[in-house]
Amino acid sequence: MKRSLWEKSGRYLLPVYFVGVLLYLLLPLLLVIPMSISETRYLKFPPQGFTFRWYQEFFASAGWIDATLRSVLIAAASAVLATAIGTAAALVLSREGSKAARAAGPVFLGPQVVPVIILALGTLLVFSRFGLYGSLWGVALVHAVLALPFVTTTVSGALRQTGDTLARAARVLGARPHEAFWHVTLPTIRPAVISAAVFAFFISFDELVIALFVMGQNETLPMRIWADMRHDLTPVVAAVATLLIVVTFAAVFMSDLIQRRAQRRAG
């Protein structure tokens, strides 16, 4: 009797739990969206009235647009850099019998473990020493460091799946090392590389701490949001946040789609 009650409730419990987790994950995001259309001059929930005014204000403001373009540029550079370096690192790490590489493996996870504020402090010291303060390329370089562990683990996973055998097959059938990589290894890990690049982009795009330390007057988008929240707290912030949510979800969804299609192909 007791067991059957458990079974009955179990059937509903799991979906309820699932919806709970989903709300927990999404609620903060979903709250922002209605606030972006409120007619009030300050952030208010529940919103009052309906207006796109804050979106217009965002697109009309040179400060916001500059910050956005700056962030896109930094994130793009950082993604390219992290993807190239991280993929190369994964290739070395995946090579059988490379003891030194295996010992160095955990180092690649370092940036994910060390608190960002420590990395930011170190970055500040190095940047001021070398005159990189406020440099877009400089901060892109550091953001790439943050994204590296992600790229390396993602691509390593894909490499482990295909293993060495495809590259070996290519070699013994006549391909030189770079040809084997270009014609065989890279195409088979391409989906992982693409999704790693997408994530690397967003790791840089929403990074605040390091940017605050070293960017000074060259505001990035997260810095601009941060400043706005501290001084004005207008619904423009909510409008920006809504735009970011849409763009991010679209990108993640696309990259997921690519992965899935590749998996189906590998079958």
Added chain:
Amino acid sequence: MVPTMVDVNKPSSGTLNREAFSKVKATGATIEFQSVRKAYGSVTALHDFSLTIHPGEFLTILGSSGSGKTTALNALAGFSGADSGDILIDGKSVIDEPPERRNLGMVFQNYSLFPHMTVFDNIAFPLRMRRAPRREINERVERVLEIVRLGALAKRMPRDLSGGQQQRVAFARAIVFEPPVLLMDEPLGALDLKLREALQFEIKEIQHQLGCTVVYVTHDQREALAMSSRIVVLRDGRIEQVGTPSEMYDAPKSRFVADFIGQTNLLAADLSTAGSVSISELGAVYRDADSQARQGAWYASVRPEKLQRRPAEGADIAVGVTVQEAVFLGDVIEYSARTAHGALIHFREQRRDRDRIPERGETISLVLRPSDVVLVPDLAKTGR
């Protein structure tokens, strides 16, 4: 007579296109392993491996996992170097050459087809890497597709093929550039038994027609017996024995080989008296003029088909046994039986129509020719 329609392009057809063969020809190379040694850390995977493989030979390296067979193949393919020794192909040292400079065809256990390329592109790959002109690539790929009868599938992706079809694509890719040497690493391992047996014949046929030297690695002794012109049995990184399939079966040189290849009864033998062999578990002592007094662990290897119920010329050893189990296999009946001395032995006989199958518990008498007893040392115990 009703004429039968034969669809030559039928992709599932299991037979090869023999006519297409005449246009593909490779000349087999000589391969020499000279004292090749390879260790991984403290484990020596291959000790002093020396072997000459003749042109056009179908040589099988047979061993269980960890025997060093894959190490030997990888050294030949160039995937892993050797710690010492040399490998020569047609008299030229290749030990320092990367895999792509050794001109080898290779078929892998898991096929290793490139998943993002069509069947055509997979097969064309070795030719493209060799910078063959486009026309030649098209001609050659079409030719081998004809041989393996997969012409209709040229534009398919590997994932759309069955296991057997994928394996044939892998073969086609390995022979399309007519390599003098074809390496095969357990190429049938992933297939089911029926398909495996069918493909054994196809592989042999390809090799015969092509004339290339084949180095085939497997752990399956039946496959080795069925396909090879010579077999090398490896154990713990050392060569246990080299010989033709019939030599390996009829005249194993060690207990390990006798046990590994085919089925056999292994019974402790006492050779301490010159000219006499004593197999206590059979209760048999017989004269063997050639036999010298030998110490150590020796065994008598007796193949199950050599023990017979019918008296026969020269079958001087008689053994009384109690039948334990009779297994009916159609043309053959396999028995297990216990000797008066407690040993469990197996024997096998061709089924004849009017024969009565002895029942469980029945005591019967078996005979055996002394010449059918092969005496083998246990190398692990007596040393090499």
